[in-house]
Structure formats: C-alpha cells, structure tokens
Amino acid sequence: MEIRILAPTGALGAGFRAESLERGVAMLPHVIACDAGSTDSGPYYLGTGEPKLSREAVKRDLRLLLKARDSLRVPLIIGSCGTSGRDVGVDLVAGIAREIAAEEGLRFALALVYADQDPAYLTERYEQGRIRPLDPAPFVDLDTLTGSQVVGMMGVEPIQRALTQGAEVVLAGRASDTALFAALPHAMGADPGLTWHMAKTVECGAACAIPPGADGLFVHLREDHFDVEPLDPSSRLTPLSVAAHTLYENANPYLITEPSGVLDTTDAVYTALDERRVRVTGAVYRPGDTYTVKLEGARLVGYQTIAVGGIRDRVVIEQLPKLLPMAQDYFRAKISDVFGGRVDPDDVDIDYRLYGQDAVLGPLDPDRDRPPHELGVLITVTAPTQPIAHAVATFVAHISAHLPIPQYDGLASTIAYPFSPPETDRGPLYQFTLNHVAVPGDPYEMFRTVHEEVAP
Amino acid sequence: MTRLLDLCSLIRSKNAGPFVLTFDFMCRDREAYELLRAAQVLTPQLFADLYGADPAQVLVVHHDRAQAVKVSFPRPVRQGDVHDSDSYGGQQYAPLVDLQVPAPPG
Numbered sequence: 001m002e003i004r005i006l007a008p009t010g011a012l013g014a015g016f017r018a019e020s021l022e023r024g025v026a027m028l029p030h031v032i033a034c035d036a037g038s039t040d041s042g043p044y045y046l047g048t049g050e051p052k053l054s055r056e057a058v059k060r061d062l063r064l065l066l067k068a069r070d071s072l073r074v075p076l077i078i079g080s081c082g083t084s085g086r087d088v089g090v091d092l093v094a095g096i097a098r099e100i101a102a103e104e105g106l107r108f109a110l111a112l113v114y115a116d117q118d119p120a121y122l123t124e125r126y127e128q129g130r131i132r133p134l135d136p137a138p139f140v141d142l143d144t145l146t147g148s149q150v151v152g153m154m155g156v157e158p159i160q161r162a163l164t165q166g167a168e169v170v171l172a173g174r175a176s177d178t179a180l181f182a183a184l185p186h187a188m189g190a191d192p193g194l195t196w197h198m199a200k201t202v203e204c205g206a207a208c209a210i211p212p213g214a215d216g217l218f219v220h221l222r223e224d225h226f227d228v229e230p231l232d233p234s235s236r237l238t239p240l241s242v243a244a245h246t247l248y249e250n251a252n253p254y255l256i257t258e259p260s261g262v263l264d265t266t267d268a269v270y271t272a273l274d275e276r277r278v279r280v281t282g283a284v285y286r287p288g289d290t291y292t293v294k295l296e297g298a299r300l301v302g303y304q305t306i307a308v309g310g311i312r313d314r315v316v317i318e319q320l321p322k323l324l325p326m327a328q329d330y331f332r333a334k335i336s337d338v339f340g341g342r343v344d345p346d347d348v349d350i351d352y353r354l355y356g357q358d359a360v361l362g363p364l365d366p367d368r369d370r371p372p373h374e375l376g377v378l379i380t381v382t383a384p385t386q387p388i389a390h391a392v393a394t395f396v397a398h399i400s401a402h403l404p405i406p407q408y409d410g411l412a413s414t415i416a417y418p419f420s421p422p423e424t425d426r427g428p429l430y431q432f433t434l435n436h437v438a439v440p441g442d443p444y445e446m447f448r449t450v451h452e453e454v455a456p
Numbered sequence: 457m458t459r460l461l462d463l464c465s466l467i468r469s470k471n472a473g474p475f476v477l478t479f480d481f482m483c484r485d486r487e488a489y490e491l492l493r494a495a496q497v498l499t500p501q502l503f504a505d506l507y508g509a510d511p512a513q514v515l516v517v518h519h520d521r522a523q524a525v526k527v528s529f530p531r532p533v534r535q536g537d538v539h540d541s542d543s544y545g546g547q548q549y550a551p552l553v554d555l556q557v558p559a560p561p562g
Binding site for chain 1: 470471472473474475476478480482507508513519521522523524526528530532534535536537538539541542543544547548550551
C-alpha cells in the first residue's frame with residue numbers, strides 16, 4: 001500500500017512556489033490538503049469572523065490548488081477556512097472558489113462543512129456536564145459560553161463523510177490541522193500512528209524544511225513508514241528538522257491529542273533517506289475512551305483607542321514612576337466629571353506601556369531598572385464603547401503631554417507624538433474564553449455539511 | 457562560563473494555544489545538548505522566578521532525537537487579553553539568551 005499526500009503550503013493564502021506545486025502534482029498525490037487558519041493570531045479573528053490573510057492572496061493560492069486538483073481528479077481538502085473557521089469564513093472561501101471556477105472553467109462537487117456552535121446546543125451540553133475544561137482553562141459559566149462566538153474543531157469523520165458522499169473539494173470550518181491530512185489515509189486503512197504522525201509533520205508545510213519557507217511537502221505513506229520531502233528541490237529535510245517540528249506550538253512534543261485519541265511519538269525514529277528526504281517510523285496512536293471536540297470561543301470585551309509617543313528627556317523619564325500613578329488617579333476623577341457619572345471609572349482601563357523599560361516582559365523584566373535614554377510610550381484606553389474610549393483617550397493623550405515635572409516651572413511638554421491627532425481608534429477587543437472540549441453524541445452532530453455542484 | 461546562546465542554534469518562545477506559553481531550546485549539536493541536559497539549569501523554579509509561573513505547572517521535556525529541551529507552562533495572561541504585551545509570546549525567551557550554563561564537573 002502507498003498513499004501519497006501533497007501538503008502545498010502551511011496555510012492557504014500564505015503562498016507557495018507554483019513550480020513546487022507542479023512538482024508535487026507530477027508525483028501523483030491521492031489528496032491535496034492544507035489549512036487556512038488557526039488561533040495563532042489572536043482572538044480578533046474568531047470574534048469578528050474576519051480573515052487574517054487578504055482575499056487576493058487566498059484567491060491566488062486557491063486558484064492554483066483547484067487547477068491542480070482538476071488535473072489530477074483527486075480530493076482537495078481545506079480546513080479552518082477564513083482564519084477562524086467560522087461559518088462566515090467557509091462562505092468567504094466558497095465564494096472565492098466559485099469565482100475561480102467561473103474564471104477557469106472548472107467543475108467540481110463542493111462540500112462545505114460548518115463548525116459554528118449554536119448557543120442552545122452548547123447550553124444543553126453544558127447542563128449535562130459534557131463541556132469539560134482542559135488544563136489550564138479559564139472559568140466558564142453559561143453566560144460566557146453563550147455570549148461567545150464558538151467553533152468546534154472537527155476531526156476526520158465529517159470530512160470523510162463529505163468525501164464518501166462524493167465531494168471533490170471540501171471547504172471545512174474549524175478543523176484539527178492534522179485531520180485534513182489524515183482523513184483520506186485513515187479512511188483507506190493506513191496505520192493510525194503513522195497517519196497522525198505524518199499529518200502532524202506536514203501540517204505547517206515546509207516550516208520544518210531547511211531553510212524554512214512558505215512552500216510545501218510531499219509524503220509517501222506505506223505500511224510501516226512514511227517518507228517526507230520538500231517540494232522545493234533547493235530545500236531539504238533532515239531527521240533533526242523533522243523531529244524538531246513535533247515541538248512546534250505544542251506543550252508536549254511527544255503526546256499530541258486528537259478528537260479520537262492521542263498520538264505518541266516517543267518511540268518515533270527518523271532516518272535520512274538521502275540529503276533531503278526523511279523516513280519516519282515508530283509512532284503509535286492510542287484511541288481514547290471518549291470522543292471529544294475541542295471548543296474555541298471569543299467574546300467582545302470592549303473597544304480600544306491608542307496613542308503612541310516617545311519620551312527623550314531624562315528628567316521626565318526619571319519622574320514617570322511617580323507621575324503615572326498620579327495621572328491614573330486624575331483620570332478616574334476626570335472620567336466621573338466629564339461623563340457626569342454615566343461612565344464608571346472602573347469600566348475604563350488606561351494602560352501605559354513603556355518600550356525601552358519593561359513593555360515586553362512586564363514587571364518581572366530583570367533589566368527594568370536600567371535607565372533608558374529614550375522611551376517609547378504606548379497608551380491604550382479600553383472602554384465599553386468606542387466613543388467612550390475615544391473621548392477618554394483624547395484627554396489622556398493631552399494630559400500625558402503636560403505632566404507636572406517638579407524640576408520645571410510652568411507648562412512642561414513631556415511627550416513627543418508623531419501623529420496628529422495622537423489618538424487612533426483600534427476597534428473592538430475580543431477575549432479567548434474557552435480551553436474546553438465538548439463530548440458530543442457522535443463525531444458528526446456538531447458539524448453541518450452542505451453539498452453543491454460548482455460549474456463555470 | 458558558557459551561555460545558553462552558545463549551546464543553542466535556536467531559542468524560541470511561542471504560544472501553544474491561547475492559554476499556554478512554550479519555550480524551545482534547540483541545541484547546536486549532540487554535545488551541546490548533552491551539556492545542557494546535564495547542567496539542569498532549565499528548571500521549573502527558573503521559570504517560576506522569571507515569569508511568575510507555578511513551578512508545579514511547569515512541564516520540562518528533554519527531546520533526545522530533536523536535541524532540544526522544551527518548557528511549557530500556563531500563560532500569565534491569556535493571549536490577546538487587555539494587558540497581554542506579547543500576543544504571539546514571541547519575545548518572552550529574551551532573558552534566557554545569556555543564561556549561564558555551568559560546565560559539567562570533571
């Protein structure tokens with residue numbers, strides 16, 4: 001048995017060399033797969049449903065992949081569409097796929113697999129005790145759960161069902177990255193340990209290659225091993241680079257959890273086939289007792305306005321530890337005064353980040369007492385509405401420019417703002433709310449599939 | 457005295473999901489890895505001191521085949537929260553670059 005898998009890129013829209021894809025197509029893969037999203041970039045994308053990568057970049061990659069699929073007549077599987085994998089993200093990528101079909105004269109059976117979670121469903125599962133925290137997880141009550149945008153991270157099963165029902169192109173909502181690559185080999189009866197390890201290896205595309213790049217990998221998966229190589233002939237993989245990739249963005253490099261069980265790579269062996277290909281054996285997959293679907297949630301927590309400036313005068317810099325707490329007290333009183341009691345100062349957060357002192361590492365920064373010759377100042381106001389955040393930021397920015405310096409008489413000028421106006425509305429702030437799993441009745445019930453014939 | 461940077465070809469911090477911070481110490485070669493492993497400087501207590509982590513929640517894994525040490529613990533604040541200063545966790549490794557690694561005895 002040999003199953004060939006083409007992983008063209010680490011993320012749809014991140015790009016890859018067209019020649020690399022051609023090289024992968026020439027090796028006749030049984031499936032082409034990649035993801036189009038993750039939580040890496042923060043809660044904004046899940047909260048809003050907006051994509052991180054541009055429509056143009058996604059369309060460029062998707063056009064090449066749809067044409068490659070058409071020439072091979074094999075499935076194309078793309079997961080976590082639109083960054084967050086929310087329903088709007090699936091619809092966005094589906095719209096782009098239809099446009100490309102019209103422009104290129106392509107015809108294919110499309111399945112859209114949606115992953116948004118209905119608050120009523122979540123409430124039912126919550127009340128049944130079937131929403132469980134992972135470690136570490138924030139506290140979650142029913143209000144947080146139903147007040148968040150929530151997606152479930154699908155495993156292989158809904159994707160396999162879509163393929164069985166005839167889909168040639170699967171555009172999935174939030175999915176485990178590995179499920180996209182594992183779905184077909186798993187359905188074809190490949191060894192589960194090798195299948196999941198292969199999927200983990202290729203899920204970031206050529207990120208594990210030397211040099212790492214926005215490009216793809218190709219896999220030959222056989223009974224007792226898989227061979228992996230970069231699509232770019234000028235880059236290479238080594239046993240060390242492939243083994244090291246199990247560390248990437250994981251807490252535990254040996255144990256990787258999937259909905260149906262755990263991949264254990266403790267006894268995996270990596271061997272160089274030549275100077276750019278690696279053979280991998282030895283990982284095992286342990287099916288779990290309970291099928292679980294990871295939940296991701298984000299909710300709106302406020303709106304922000306920011307101001308950026310710099311302080312160069314050492315006298316002002318030296319006074320900041322005294323002046324900033326005084327300014328905070330003044331702002332609280334000012335908020336009560338300006339809004340006539342309609343805004344509670346406790347609901348407004350005014351944050352100074354001093355770049356050059358400890359803005360990146362915070363109060364535990366071991367070098368925070370070293371005197372800087374210049375400070376970058378980021379002022380962030382977070383408030384329940386954008387107009388309140390903006391109104392507060394205008395007086396915070398103004399007062400920050402005229403802090404009372406004891407050594408100076410008269411109205412001192414204490415900050416250099418590069419922009420007019422100094423304050424900029426940053427929009428909504430979202431918070432990740434869940435590090436939980438749901439225990440569904442089966443692997444399918446949390447996901448909805450819509451089939452469609454796409455024609456030019 | 458050897459510094460961590462002398463032993464590592466890559467020192468990296470990242471999120472492992474929005475609630476966990478993870479550090480990768482990729483050693484330059486086998487010898488560097490063995491030295492780092494034997495020195496036992498990358499301890500839960502070190503990460504407690506530098507990042508305020510609960511030592512009981514710090515996971516330290518030595519990965520022989522990757523010639524790497526991996527350290528993970530819960531993020532002090534969740535990713536992207538109002539006072540999170542490093543959304544990707546990408547610069548949290550900075551104080552470790554010049555960490556002194558004692559030579560093995562003998």
